[in-house]
Amino acid sequence: MFTELAKSYAPQSIEPRWAEAWVEQHLYQAKNGQPGGQNWSLVIPPPNVTGSLHLGHMLEHTLIDIVVRWQRMRGKNVLWLPGTDHAGIATQMVVERMLAEKGESRQAMGRERFEEAVWAWKRQSGDRIAEQMKRLGASCDWSRARFTLDEGLSRAVRTVFVRLYEEGLIYRGRYIVNWCPRCQTAVSDLEVVHEPVNGKLYRLRYPVVGGPGRFLEVATTRPETILADVAVAVNPADPRYTALIGQQVEVPLAGRTVPVIADEIAQPEFGTGAVKITPGHDPNDFAAGQRHNLPQLVILDESAKMTGPHAGVYAGLDRFAARKRIVADLEAAGLLAAITDHPMAVGQCQRCRTVIEPRISTQWFVKIEPLAKAAAQVVEDGKIRFTPENNKTIYLGWMANIHDWCISRQLWWGHRIPAWYCDACAKTIVAEQTPAACAGCGGPLRQDPDVLDTWFSSGLWPFSTLGWPEQTADRRDFYPTSLLITGFDILFFWVARMIMLGVHFTQDVPFREVYIHALVRDAERQKMSKTKGNVIDPLLVTEKYGTDAVRFTLAAMAAPGTDIALSEDRMAGYAAFANKIWNAARFIFLSANQADAPAPADSPVHLRPRGRHMVDRWIFSRLNAVAAQLQRSLEEYRFHEAADTLYHFFWHEFCDWYIELTKLRLQAGDPEAAPNLLVAFDGALRLLHPVMPFITEELWTALHAAAPPAVSIALAPFPQPDPAAVDPEAEAALAALQAAVTESRQFPARLEAHLSDTTLAWAHAYLPRLAKLGQKPAADPAQEQARREKRRAELAAQIHKKRQLLANDRFRAQAAATVVAAEEAKLAELEAELATLAGD
């Protein structure tokens, strides 16, 4: 006998046990030295160490885990490499916030102690995500977990930096960059988000020198920056101003005069057609200043407070406070011509939403064009395939318009830039190992205080985690990786950088396929993000509905290309599905003898029924069809289709019909019924396993409890679709039976020939009951009459349409023969129905 199962499925009492066992048994550890074609690998998009798991992670991990478990069951030597990202700026902010609560600060502690504090915090909470993933059943190879600041990965970072520097693809220079006054660091273009705001456009009057009473009107959105003006530009083709070109105008409140220059930057139709040039505080003006060889005045410090000799009486004021004061002073001086509303997009720090201040500073950059070109090429050549495909266009478009990448950050947490400066002889040394002294003059060296953009190290992730630059067994066996599954939000940040750096340093693609999943949104369709703090702990819904139900929900809603608004109703529905599976097992275990269970080694790779019973032939035909459908769906990452297929098959075919039809055979002692039932159930569990690992593991183990040691279902072969097992005769017979039972009609004779007497006896007994249950409530005769009329009209319309269609020669010529036959059959059916309606 099988052990009796509880009356309903309680995931809470089962899942933690399995989660722990899987990790302890190292069930998902990949092997080295397998034949090349056997290996299949995927690296996780490393979550931030700061974070805890949110539903976006869970969606991503669920989709990954489904593919990974499926590939493993197909016999691949699978590596899913887990790990975390040090997430420079995010982590530093978290730790600084914690320090601030204790009244401490990074500056007061000093760099060394601060770094120690971050490491301590990382050790204490950095494993949280891993623990959560383990609890959720992610089938990672935990023995290969990596962290971006690991010694090996740091070594890879230094190697890459030095090589790019030597190739001239990394340079250092003084440019205007995006600066966050709150984070006090440079950020890349990608880390600036543009938010629409209702700004103002100020028209200011610049007195023309030598022309008393004459003014040049200039439009600006940032009046406080006039103190750093070095010129006013007008368009050379603008007739209004040609006379002024070369003359001097006075900068209001500044007590300086600047030249009027001709430059295309000024567009005649915007504002007044005259634009102030402020190279120290605007990227466009910076470029214009370089064209005209103008000086760069700076009036804001790293906190965006007014500073320096040109700030005058406004020194010390915040930029926005200064704006108010300056506008008031301009008005008092009669130099403010107008203020108009001006909707515009202002750049904000992605992390803290502070308005970005363009700032001139010395930073490190990657010369991106050569890398981008090669990275675009591999995608154009189809060496990397995107799903959904339109991401390819987006990717290529970005690659075509890419700017150099600012990689230095004025932070303390991260990979420190491997560059040293000699103050004595002004030499710069870039090296993998810390040099003892200046190679030129022997003087003492000072390392660059900055660290690298987090994405610089993440960009190496697919190969740095596998041992690069060493030629390791992992690198040989698992690179390039097979697939990347990640979100659209980091397509440019991460995917693009991995392709650029991967192609450059390994002469191969980092992954052959990229699946871009949808975004999980909350009930209000808001994006869930680390910075917004609206993340939902997946462990809570998991606790409520069970991990398998949440996983199934996520998979079922993961149609490629559209966002997911997560609904708990849906989870409840799939929790019921898990319970359905549980109860099917409960019935099977109560009704069948354990001796009939297939031995685990006796893997039903080829699902074939014992005997010739029509019902058995049907369910095994369906199992094979479902296996084939799942294979198609998963190959194309159509997770929702796979989930729907499983749901419908298990509930409405396996339970509603197969188990029901088997009940009577069991009662009558049909010797083939139980063994076939057990094998079919085994096959169904395997099909379900990639999506629902916990319940299938529990039930599969129970199914095979008599023949220990049963291996985990995770290592059991996935049913291989066998086209020969598809049995159209059995499928047609069951379809007829279903129709007959549903309509409470007589059995088709053809089916009766194939059904055993006992089944027939059951079915005949069952039919009247169905007929009773299905009876419509006694309807109002008038209503009934109306319904008939409506149906009659519908039928007439359809018949007319069909006749027209079938009379069409082009249709007969062009449509497939089966389509024509189906249409003819349908017409006959419709006519028959109409005849019965007309009859009474």
Next chain:
RNA sequence: GGGCGAUUAGCUCAGUUGGUUAGAGCGUCUGCCUUACAAGCAGAAGGUCCACGGUUCGAGCCCGUGAUCGCCCACCA
């Protein structure tokens, strides 16, 4: 300013070479404690598939125009 996506049942969404009477989950209504499952079973109601035009024997699907919503990219002061 460019580019992309969406619009299908009360709600959330599927619908991939154009071809039976357009589906699912939840919700609603009716009837069932039926010895695997009331987290269940048997039924029912509910849709001008955003609008208009076009292609086709045939359009939810293809083409065009428009409307509404959303997203991404972008140095317009």
